[in-house]
Amino acid sequence: MSDVEWWASQDFWRKCAIFVTAGMFLVLILLTFHSLAAITAGQDRVPAYSVINHRIDYVFDEERNMRVPVIGEEAPLFGEVLTEEEAKALVDLGKLTVQAKNCMNCHTLLGNGAYYAPDLTKAWLDPGWGNEQARELLMTMFLKDPKTNARTYGTNRRMPDLGVTDEEVRGVIAFLKWMSAVDTNGFPQGFEPLPQGGS
Amino acid sequence: MAEAAIASPVRPALDAVGAGDKTSSLSAGQRLALKYFLVAMVLFVAQMLFGLLAGLQFLYPEFLYGVLDFNVNRMVHINAMIVWMLYGFIGSIYWLVEDEAGVELVGAKLANINFWVLTSAVAVVVVVYLVVQVGPGNKMSIWFINEGREYIEAPRWADIGIVVCMGVFFYTVAGTFMKGRWSGISGTLVLDLIALAGLYLAGMFYTTNLSVDQYWWWWVVHLWVEATWEVLVGCIMAWGLMKTLGARREIVTTWLYIEVAMMFGAGILGLGHHYFWIGTPEYWLGIGGFFSALEPIPLVAMVVHAVYDAGRHSFQSRNHPALAWLIAHAFGNFLGAGVWGFIHTLPQINLYTHGTQWTTSHGHLAFFGAYATIVIAFIYIALQRWRGDVWMSGDLADRGWKWKWSLALLNVGMLGMTIALLIAGYEQSFIERAIGGSTWAAYFEGQTQPWFVQGMQWRMIFGVVMTVGLVLLLWDFLTIGRGETRPAKEVHAPGPHVG
Numbered sequence: 001m002s003d004v005e006w007w008a009s010q011d012f013w014r015k016c017a018i019f020v021t022a023g024m025f026l027v028l029i030l031l032t033f034h035s036l037a038a039i040t041a042g043q044d045r046v047p048a049y050s051v052i053n054h055r056i057d058y059v060f061d062e063e064r065n066m067r068v069p070v071i072g073e074e075a076p077l078f079g080e081v082l083t084e085e086e087a088k089a090l091v092d093l094g095k096l097t098v099q100a101k102n103c104m105n106c107h108t109l110l111g112n113g114a115y116y117a118p119d120l121t122k123a124w125l126d127p128g129w130g131n132e133q134a135r136e137l138l139m140t141m142f143l144k145d146p147k148t149n150a151r152t153y154g155t156n157r158r159m160p161d162l163g164v165t166d167e168e169v170r171g172v173i174a175f176l177k178w179m180s181a182v183d184t185n186g187f188p189q190g191f192e193p194l195p196q197g198g199s
Numbered sequence: 200m201a202e203a204a205i206a207s208p209v210r211p212a213l214d215a216v217g218a219g220d221k222t223s224s225l226s227a228g229q230r231l232a233l234k235y236f237l238v239a240m241v242l243f244v245a246q247m248l249f250g251l252l253a254g255l256q257f258l259y260p261e262f263l264y265g266v267l268d269f270n271v272n273r274m275v276h277i278n279a280m281i282v283w284m285l286y287g288f289i290g291s292i293y294w295l296v297e298d299e300a301g302v303e304l305v306g307a308k309l310a311n312i313n314f315w316v317l318t319s320a321v322a323v324v325v326v327v328y329l330v331v332q333v334g335p336g337n338k339m340s341i342w343f344i345n346e347g348r349e350y351i352e353a354p355r356w357a358d359i360g361i362v363v364c365m366g367v368f369f370y371t372v373a374g375t376f377m378k379g380r381w382s383g384i385s386g387t388l389v390l391d392l393i394a395l396a397g398l399y400l401a402g403m404f405y406t407t408n409l410s411v412d413q414y415w416w417w418w419v420v421h422l423w424v425e426a427t428w429e430v431l432v433g434c435i436m437a438w439g440l441m442k443t444l445g446a447r448r449e450i451v452t453t454w455l456y457i458e459v460a461m462m463f464g465a466g467i468l469g470l471g472h473h474y475f476w477i478g479t480p481e482y483w484l485g486i487g488g489f490f491s492a493l494e495p496i497p498l499v500a501m502v503v504h505a506v507y508d509a510g511r512h513s514f515q516s517r518n519h520p521a522l523a524w525l526i527a528h529a530f531g532n533f534l535g536a537g538v539w540g541f542i543h544t545l546p547q548i549n550l551y552t553h554g555t556q557w558t559t560s561h562g563h564l565a566f567f568g569a570y571a572t573i574v575i576a577f578i579y580i581a582l583q584r585w586r587g588d589v590w591m592s593g594d595l596a597d598r599g600w601k602w603k604w605s606l607a608l609l610n611v612g613m614l615g616m617t618i619a620l621l622i623a624g625y626e627q628s629f630i631e632r633a634i635g636g637s638t639w640a641a642y643f644e645g646q647t648q649p650w651f652v653q654g655m656q657w658r659m660i661f662g663v664v665m666t667v668g669l670v671l672l673l674w675d676f677l678t679i680g681r682g683e684t685r686p687a688k689e690v691h692a693p694g695p696h697v698g
Contacts, residue, residue, distance in 0.1 A: 190636040
């Protein structure tokens, strides 16, 4: 093997493989510490669960050249102000329901999942709900009886009846409201929210 | 030896498949490999079937509505895929481990029991998916029905079972190498298996915070599919090239190290291209965009490597179908994972394409091109030996029409599907994102556009083409080499430790 040039030798490339892998993994670990701190609920990029007590605005930020979520005045979900613990419990019930009902194999959450049904990232802010006052009721009715209350926009794709309880419905809506306040770097593109704060 | 443990229900099945085959001439690891391949092919059929159902629901949404809804079909479709590929990898490793280590399989009996435990668990999980489908919103559902996280839906009890079974698998493989001898290939393989098993743990917890959930979820999904799986198939590809072409060990091993350096060098931080939009900081836009853009480089190198080796040996292969599928692997990996991944990996583009049919298009060609192909190649290598180390070069009985047509139909079907889905994806990002502003109304506007609908129709047609190809492939598996009397062609097969 001594007639092989150093750059073509097994030994050189074995060392490269080891050092490159170790180095990259180390960088990933360091970035992971930083990122996890940044996405802990209640930090700047991911809201605290009690955000569901407030109006969520989605406004254009000149500096970042994208829309960002802004936590507005008090606007409690279902008219009831919750403590941080209560809010967390409700969002948690929603998240568990979203997992147990396998929502992600039709919908996308933060753009990840399946593509048979709309993305849920900004579902809380979707203009399709008409106005702020009707939103909670319409969402509840839809989740409780998606067969009858489906709006398929001409596709005939209807959500199946997943047998969600009243409490689970409240949880799912709380989860969707919380998710809409996550700073997603402007995803999904060009989204304009339901008019907020107007009558 | 595993003779006692193999006297189980699968033995008659194997015997029926391989009537007249030389099962007794195989080693314990090789017989175990055949069982894994058998289950892999059953799951491949399931994947295809549930893919067809899900594809039909895009065209006829009332089809099976309320009985087998899209989310169930799609979950079985992608889970069957993940599991059959893992079975294919495990089978391939069991096939090569004794040859590479130079000793008999360590813990063969345990390995057999392990196969049955794992296979039973997979069967139970699938039955629960199909019968129970969804549960109430509590931890019990996540532990016993499904976890509701794409690709790793397996309930928590099964997660734990999978980890235990992978531990046993790892013990038998690493133990065999330790008892026998190590090589560059086996060393890389064993280290990669540790990483692969360790990463699975990152997906085994529940958290309320969706951003944290997806952060770790991608550690499993990305670092498996775009890093550790790629290195794993690099290892078995290296062994496969030596066996089918007689490629020299020092050349394939050096290439393997180069691939590992480039694959992990780009793929580990390439993980960042999944962190653009999930709430993670903005620096991932730069890091993820840059490193994931480098990910195709090792895949280009693999194509160069495969073509170079094939040309260098004047295509003097001892197993034409296997070599053809190894070449399909090199190109499929490059196109599906490399090119199709690259076209939407930069954040400026991904903002429009993330979560559209672009992803579907990329996912289909990448999984098939990178992984289905190499498992099929390995099954051909195994069948040749099982049928008595018979001739499988040119001039086969019936001119080998079955393997050639199945190769063509499967690959043309997949390419056709990929292109149809890409056109649908272009349309979707244009209508839904660029013009419509990503609302629900815009989503449905995109889904009803003629180009989208036609894309779904063509996807279905090419899906049927693939299905025909699969039927032919399985028929060929049952028959190739039967009644062949010529021994396998001699290639310059080097000893395990040349140079």
